Amino acid sequence: MVPKGPYKLCTVNTAPDRAKRLVGRLVEDVKDTYTIVYVENCERVEDVKSMCERNKPDVLFCASMWTIEESEEIQRIAREIVPGVRTMAIPHGLQVEKGPDAVVEFLKERWPQLVER
Incomplete structure (x- = not known):
């Protein structure tokens, strides 16, 4: 079976090394089924717009350090820049x-x- 994708993934995480490690584990664990290309992380809500403009990600993850309000804002910005982007917030904490x-x-x-979907 050919893996689905590739899916370009961006993350918003104040700990970029941790984001890279965790996404690396995800990529490795699902590689037989999905091809995920980890493109970039940004550390601040203010940088989400430019990151999305540069990369046009298929998927964006918000890390668990963001509050619900911050995660909603990050996802709203991403959807504004890249209509159809799939977003997910990792539960706070x-x-x-x-x-x-x-x-x-x-x-x-x-x-x-x-x-x-």
């Missing part, structure tokens, strides 16, 4: 409360519904 494995599992569980 998930990384702190349950660790990186929980974040990777959360992403893996939701990836198919996110990209195949």
